[in-house]
Amino acid sequence: MGESPLIIICVRYFIEPSMTIGMANEVILLDYWPSPFAARVRIALAEKGIEYECKEEDLANKSPLLMKMNPIHHKVPVLIHNGRPICESEIIIQYIDDVWKVESPLLPSDSYLKAKARFWTSFINTKVHESGRKVWMSKGVDQETGKEELIEWCKLLEVELGDKPYFGGENFGFVDIALVPFYNWFNFFKNFADFNMEAECPKLVKWGNRCMERESVSKSLPNSDQMYAAFLEFKKMLNM
Amino acid sequence: MGESPLIIICVRYFIEPSMTIGMANEVILLDYWPSPFAARVRIALAEKGIEYECKEEDLANKSPLLMKMNPIHHKVPVLIHNGRPICESEIIIQYIDDVWKVESPLLPSDSYLKAKARFWTSFINTKVHESGRKVWMSKGVDQETGKEELIEWCKLLEVELGDKPYFGGENFGFVDIALVPFYNWFNFFKNFADFNMEAECPKLVKWGNRCMERESVSKSLPNSDQMYAAFLEFKKMLNM
Structure with missing residues (x-):
């Protein structure tokens, strides 16, 4: 690796x-x-x-x-x-x-927008994470269910994103940070299941690419080959 | 009811x-x-x-x-x-x-204490809630497991509480609000399972009683008989 x-x-x-x-x-x-x-x-x-x-x-x-x-x-x-x-x-x-308040605020200062950012992060923690696990951890019907769910959640996230460059608006922030490591999964999911996020959620893929252009993101995330190899190891460890 | x-x-x-x-x-x-x-x-x-x-x-x-x-x-x-x-x-x-910042702050202003309050609330949302459900929703071994887990979580919460009147210190706040509706479950759990929280976690029970003395709590929580009747209805609805 x-x-x-x-x-x-x-x-x-x-x-x-x-x-x-x-x-x-x-x-x-x-x-x-x-x-x-x-x-x-x-x-x-x-x-x-x-x-x-x-x-x-x-x-x-x-x-x-x-x-x-x-x-x-x-x-x-x-x-x-x-x-x-x-x-x-x-x-x-x-x-x-x-x-570290001064440098690059991550959460909005507005109370309502802050609550919304927390809501979507919780959504990612539960829905996106769980369905993503189904895609790489299971097979057959379960995997297919995971894939369908994941696409559904991504379509909801796409609606929430709208035409904004980032979830919080003009600036990269809390929800972007919460989601982008999972977005990074999609790139190697094609190795586990027939998976084309670009066709399903083109706006979200554009958002993901925009995030990946940031040094903070690209240098913090492993590449697809590394992730794929690691996930194969997990499956072996879990005797799957 | x-x-x-x-x-x-x-x-x-x-x-x-x-x-x-x-x-x-x-x-x-x-x-x-x-x-x-x-x-x-x-x-x-x-x-x-x-x-x-x-x-x-x-x-x-x-x-x-x-x-x-x-x-x-x-x-x-x-x-x-x-x-x-x-x-x-x-x-x-x-x-x-x-x-509503001015009246009765619920979260600590200190960043570390705020993070701790969020951690324990997340612990209650997952561990206490899940084990509590096992106690009232299951039978036999599963119920017994739920009870043992719940007592373990409560002992951990008791350690976190220490000698403070409330989880955040002198003032009733975020973690107290998160936990007290579940504490209220313990009072009717004896109807589902052999359950004596007072013997297991006497300090936590004292904390619970202290919270119940607040009008904000006592008037917001249903009493044990109402809760027991409601949970019997849930079980019936869920065909248990």
Whole structure:
């Protein structure tokens, strides 16, 4: 699978001091490179230009640090800020946006738009994630159901996007960060199932390509070949 | 089951103008009285002293307004503020806290404590809710598993509570609102399963009783007999 995206990410943040702010802050990310949830946090940190140390987890043999920092769920991502852990990607992103307010706001300031952004993120966490799993984890009828659902959810997201460049309007933000790691799945789903998102949701694909043009996104997401290889490994691990 | 708690709640808000603020705002709640998620919103509105119109839903025959206002999930609660819908209880409560900032803040202002409050609310939404459902919806081994899990989650919540009167510290807030409608379940769970939360989690029970002393809570939650009767109806509806 070549050079681990983790290495690339870590190197980038350690050698590009011009991107960093808040030097007094110690920021550690307990990461796992194929995880779409961890990818969200990498993107948010990159958008804010926050320097951080990346600790890659082996999910088959979780580190004592992960067990200590997320004692309830033992899951990545965990952001450790000055020794204190924050768990769950959407909570971490809100925390990042709250603490590093000045650089690139991720959530809208308007209360109603903020609620809408949270709603769509929750929709992605449940509907898009679950149907996506059906596509790569199952076969036959279940896989077909997953595909149909996923296309339905994407069409709903396309309606929500409308003619805006990003979900929040002119600026890349919370919902874009939540969705783009899953959008990245679609590129290798054709290896598991007959899947043509471009034909089904052309506007959403344009949005995805627009996001991928951002360095914060392209450098935080693994490419399709890496993801496909990783997912084949998961299937093997899960004896599927 | 006697007078519907909905009627009691609606009457209370319409005849107590001294409790209300923000008269220029039109606030409607699409409600369902046994729902713990809807109860959270009733409590938050009461804490803020917000006048609102309560529209009780018949979940077997959902209103066109609910279908229009929550076209994705068709679920209660929905808060309609000046014609615009906000869905999902924890999103609604954050919205309420954001718009009606002055009265009784519900979320902490500190970024880390805010992230922690969101984490525990997410824990309640998933773990406590799921295990609670197992207790009242299943039998035998599954029910026993649900009970054991629920007690485990409550012990974790007890540790998080520590010696504080409320989850956020001195003041009743977000996590208390998220949990207390589920705490209210424990009182009638003894009708479904051998269940003694007082022996297992005495501190949490004390916390629950402390919350119930608040008018915002006691008037927003149905009593145990009403809940038990409602849950028997659900079981019948679900052919269990």
